[in-house]
Amino acid sequence: DTAGRAAAFERTIAADERIEPRDWMPDAYRATLVRQIAQHAHSEIIGMQPEADWITRAPSLRRKAILIAKVQDEAGHGLYLYGAAETLGTSREELLDKLHAGRHKYSSIFNYPTLTWADVGAIGWLVDGAAITNQVPLCRCSYGPYARAMVRICKEESFHQRQGYELLHTLAHGTSAQRAMAQDAVDRWWWPSLMMFGPPDDASPRTEQSMAWRIKRHTNDELRQRFVDICVPQAEALGLTLPDPELRWNEERGHWDFGPVDWAEFRAVLAGEGPCNEERISRRRRAHAEGAWVREAASAYAAKHPRGDAA
Numbered sequence: 001d002t003a004g005r006a007a008a009f010e011r012t013i014a015a016d017e018r019i020e021p022r023d024w025m026p027d028a029y030r031a032t033l034v035r036q037i038a039q040h041a042h043s044e045i046i047g048m049q050p051e052a053d054w055i056t057r058a059p060s061l062r063r064k065a066i067l068i069a070k071v072q073d074e075a076g077h078g079l080y081l082y083g084a085a086e087t088l089g090t091s092r093e094e095l096l097d098k099l100h101a102g103r104h105k106y107s108s109i110f111n112y113p114t115l116t117w118a119d120v121g122a123i124g125w126l127v128d129g130a131a132i133t134n135q136v137p138l139c140r141c142s143y144g145p146y147a148r149a150m151v152r153i154c155k156e157e158s159f160h161q162r163q164g165y166e167l168l169h170t171l172a173h174g175t176s177a178q179r180a181m182a183q184d185a186v187d188r189w190w191w192p193s194l195m196m197f198g199p200p201d202d203a204s205p206r207t208e209q210s211m212a213w214r215i216k217r218h219t220n221d222e223l224r225q226r227f228v229d230i231c232v233p234q235a236e237a238l239g240l241t242l243p244d245p246e247l248r249w250n251e252e253r254g255h256w257d258f259g260p261v262d263w264a265e266f267r268a269v270l271a272g273e274g275p276c277n278e279e280r281i282s283r284r285r286r287a288h289a290e291g292a293w294v295r296e297a298a299s300a301y302a303a304k305h306p307r308g309d310a311a
């Protein structure tokens with residue numbers, strides 16, 4: 001009966017064990033996971049666009065090869081995540097339709113433009129850095145398939161983060177024009193990276209329930225603080241500054257204090273008014289339409305070669 005199954009669900013959560021696809025789960029738990037995993041998956045594939053703009057303009061063959069591999073990894077992350085959402089009974093097609101119709105969110109960060117080559121470095125260092133800080137705790141999320149997808153994604157994200165850091169380090173130690181380009185990129189990406197963690201705790205409607213279900217393990221503000229604490233010494237090592245005059249070590253708290261985030265800007269980006277919202281979604285729709293023949297061919301092939309047939 002439902003009461004018994006609900007009790008079993010609660011026991012599994014309380015024991016810090018994993019919920020698996022065939023287990024009973026409350027409808028709201030399922031809906032929350034689909035929402036978060038879909039938003040995450042969409043972020044991965046929309047997130048390919050800002051950096052892909054620099055593939056043809058990468059300054060060397062080595063940098064080009066690295067960037068192609070990184071952008072390809074993001075596509076892979078999208079696939080793991082759409083796969084995790086499928087285990088909850090929602091098809092990839094349905095989720096993509098909602099993204100294309102503007103009914104699903106993706107991370108605010110990908111609505112900002114990549115103006116120079118140094119932005120590729122700043123994205124790796126800050127955006128991938130923020131993503132890892134947020135995602136490492138998700139490896140212990142209560143839903144098994146999402147937690148397992150996160151383990152693999154985090155390993156690849158760490159590599160991406162090092163890539164960005166190394167790129168920025170090279171620019172920061174190059175000519176004065178290269179140094180200025182690196183600093184300008186960090187100035188533009190810093191605040192939007194802090195927004196990736198979501199609204200402040202007192203304005204985050206989802207946190208409490210998601211923490212109770214052990215989907216989230218920390219609040220948005222806790223992770224944002226952790227990220228700031230990680231970045232301050234890294235910026236120093238890079239020889240770059242973070243664009244916040246209020247950054248100050250707080251001995252009592254044992255953390256870096258930082259200035260106020262512009263939440264009005266965050267809300268505007270979520271409402272579709274960021275610098276690149278329209279461009280990102282129209283390019284995604286176009287890519288999907290242009291890929292229709294690939295999906296058709298793959299389905300036709302699958303129909304001709306039943307499961308288990310060697311390709």
Ligand code: FAQ
Pocket residue numbers: 035036039040041043044047048074105106107108109123127128131134195196197198199203204205206207210216220270
């Ligand atoms: N952008 O109550 P909360 C990447 C929404 S990393 C847009 O705090 P929650 C890697 C939120 O969904 C980026 N929307 O919600 C990469 C909710 O919407 P709803 C993706 C945001 O879920 C790197 C509403 O605001 N990572 O892609 C944002 O408890 C480089 C209220 O917020 C993930 O998705 C935002 N920044 O906490 C790829 C991680 N923040 O549905 C390419 C998984 C909040 O109520 C290149 N997600 N919202 O209307 C999470 O950890 C959580 O969903 C949070 C939000 C922490 C993002």
